[in-house]
Amino acid sequence: MVKSAFITGAADGIGAGLARQLSSLGYAVTLADINTAGAHAIAQEITMTTQGAQTLALHCDVINEASQNKAFQAHIQRFGTLNVVILNAGIMESGDLFDSSSNTWQRSLQVNLSGVLYGVRIAVQSMKALGTTQGGVIMPVASAGGIYPIPMGPVYSAAKGGVVMLTQSLGRNLMKNYGIRIVALCPEYVDTALVRGVREQQGAAAADALLRPVKGKLLTVEQVANVGVELVQNADQVVGKCVLVLSTGEVMIPDWPRLQNLNLRPSPPPFTASSTTTKSTYEVPRVLSNQARKIIVTRLSPNFREATQIVTFPLPQIPEGCVLIKNLYCGINASDVNFTSGKYQRGGGPSEPPFDAGFEACGIVVGEGTGQKTLSIGQPVATMQYGGFSEYSIVPAKQCLPMRRAAPAVLALLTSGLTASISLEHTARLKSGEIVLVTAAAGGTGQFFVQLAKAKGAHVIATCGSNEKGQFLKSLGADRVINYKTESLKTVLKNEYPQGVNLVCELVGGEMFSTCLNALAPGGRLLIIGAVSQYSTGWKPSTHVGLPEKLLVRSASLLGFFLPMYAVHFKRHLAQLLDAVEGGKLHVELDPSNFVGLEAVFDAVKHLQRGQSMGKVYVTLDPAVSVAETGRGSGGVASRL
Incomplete structure (x- = not known):
């Protein structure tokens, strides 16, 4: 039998978007709405556009x-x-809740809560009557306003x-x-008639105040419908x-606050830990552990697993001016194996084990x-220092980067995002109109270049x-994508860019470096970010015959x-990257x-x-973290952000 979906409020906005999506997946769809003409219009559109x-x-x-019951029965x-x-x-x-001459607020309560209660009742009864409850799905469309207050x-x-609590209360049973x-x-706020109506009915000032928490940014119907279908x-x-x-x-599953004692006594001693739920959805424990685990480098080797081991260490007294951080996530970088090889300097001298591993958390x-x-206790922060592969870190407060939330996307903006942002501005000095070649472009750093x-x-x-990576890069705006497994990079550059490229952002090394060097235009720059193709073998010194001459004749x-x-530039560039992400101008692929x-770091x-x-x-260092974030390649809904 045909799969079917019953949708209320389907004449516009999210309901219409979900109807379109489900119909394209083969569902027979009922569009139920008080606006009958609008529902018919969407139904006709779907019929004409979906075979x-x-x-x-x-x-x-x-x-x-x-x-509602009549509509359900007609569907069945x-x-x-x-x-x-x-x-x-x-x-x-x-209307005003406190205006005794008006009761218009009651209709909002009836539609948004009573209407959902009726719908859930009838849906469960109908599924039971059909004998097909196994696998049935009921999805109330609530709002971020059911999780966070809306003063207006x-x-x-x-x-x-109420819808949020109803869902949580019914879920298990x-x-x-059945x-x-x-x-x-x-x-959060979606570009629908409901949100647009605030501006029309209450004025620009009211609309601006309503949208201020999201900086005026609206989700599209398609974005929300995509999540709903998933x-x-x-x-x-x-x-x-x-x-x-x-x-x-971003897509999140909030972790609800638990009961905590209300303490109105004077502030506690300097070393404190409270039970506070933050925007990172992690609850600060009442009693802190006196020990933790971390990964240290015990011998120099490009083989990360052989070079490192997990150790347990006691948490010391927190020094003056420092904070203790519970690390929820750590980032993985291509240069992690350079670190275990001893290629990076620590404290002005060669790296000699044992020392802590990991660059960011x-x-x-x-x-x-x-x-x-x-x-303050509960403040989400990011850190960029040696020792990121650790469950806890003690860091000088002034070296922490305060964040709106602790989330995986934040990690992407640290080593990877800052490398691209700072190097393009301060080292490569990129100009508008130049031709730029990015190698390993689908990686954590390449995506930002x-x-x-x-x-x-x-x-x-x-x-x-x-x-797959090629399609992803096209979605980011790349003008020409070259899959080096199916096309010759050297041939494409020679035939399609005979005048050469102005800037190469090179992350691969080896033969790729030589190919890019030969493709430079007069006055071109080759920005060396890394040599990931050589890291796993120890990154031996390379020899490029004729290198000085090639640079000379091309200037x-x-x-x-x-x-x-470039640490002095971190905070400014990180702020720019965060603004770009929140403004929808920069995508973070996880x-x-x-x-x-x-243990999963290995x-x-x-x-x-x-x-x-x-x-x-x-x-994700702490398995207890309840977070969800989707990227283009994530496939389904994951508990990550």
Whole structure:
């Protein structure tokens, strides 16, 4: 029998978007709405644009249980099944809650909460009657306003909060008793008639105030519908969850605060840890462990697993001016094996084991020493210092980078994002209109070179090793993508760019370096970021015959770049990168692999060194973290951000 979906509020916005998406996946779709004409219009559009589409448009007033029941029965009579129910109908409140002459706020409560309660009741009863409850999905469309308060819409927020609690309360029992999965979709502000109506009905000032928390950025209907469809298809993973879609495109599963003591006594002693839930969704423990684990380098070798081991160490007293950080995530970099090889200098001398491994991490402040007034307990922070592969770190407060939340995407902006941003501005001095070649372009660092060079007006050529990575690079704006496994880079550059390229952002080394060197235009620059192809074998000194002569006749330059030498620029460039991400101008691709726990660092390093990654590789250090973030390659809904 045909799979079918019943959707309320389907005449516009998210409901219409979900109807289009599900229809394209082969679902027969009922579009139920009080705006019958609008529902018919969307149904007709779907029928005309989707081959074999089956649709039914119905009048439905969700605050009238009889009206909803009639619509459900019409759906069942038409299609004979009921696999998915999406309760999307909603309205923003109008009127003043404290105006005794008006009760318009009550309709917001009825539509946004009572209408959902009716819908869930009828959906469960109908699925039970059909005998097809196993695998059924109910998805109320709530709102971020059901998780965070909306001062300008207290009744709307209260109603959506009721939907959130309803979903959490029903999740386990519906699954256990009937095999029905329920999950709430909670987007931040979406570009729909409901949100646009605030500006039209209440004025620009009210609309601006409403959108100020998201800096005016609206999600598109397509973004939210995409997440909704993934939830339907992966409902087993999110039973009873409330999935938050942020204006940045990030997808999160909030971890709800637990009970904590209210202490109104004077401030505690300097070394403190409180039970505080942060925006990173991690709860600061009441009692801190007195020991932790970390990865240290015990012998010099390019083989990371052979060079390192996990050790347990006692947590010392926190020094003055420092903070104790619970690391939730750590980033993996190609140069991790350079570090274990002893190629980098520490403290002005050669690296001699044992020493701590890892360059970057993000987490939350869980303790502090005396004299520290910069950061508060529970503050999400990022760090860029040796020892990132550790469950806890003690860091001078002034060296921490405060963040809005501790999340994997933050890691991508540290070593990788800062390398691209700072080197293009301060070392390569990229100009608009130049031709830029980026090697290993689909990696954690390459993705930022591509996007930032495009943003500066460059023509970007990007190399990669698979068609999937090629499609990803095209989506980032690359003008020419070269899959070196199916095309000759040397031939393409010679035939399509006979005048040469102005700038090469080189991350591969070896033969790739030679090819790029020969492709430089007069006055061209070759920016050496790394040599990932040589790291796993120890990065032996290279010899390039005729190098001085080639540079001479082209008036070309070789430019080296080592990120730690540019620490003075970190905060400014990181702020620029964060603004670009939040403004939708910069995409952060996370590698879809799921590495969890300190032990997973070994496999994560191996994964990157084998050239299997696409986007930033990272490890979730604490398996208890409940976070979800999707990247283009993530496939389904993962508990990561």
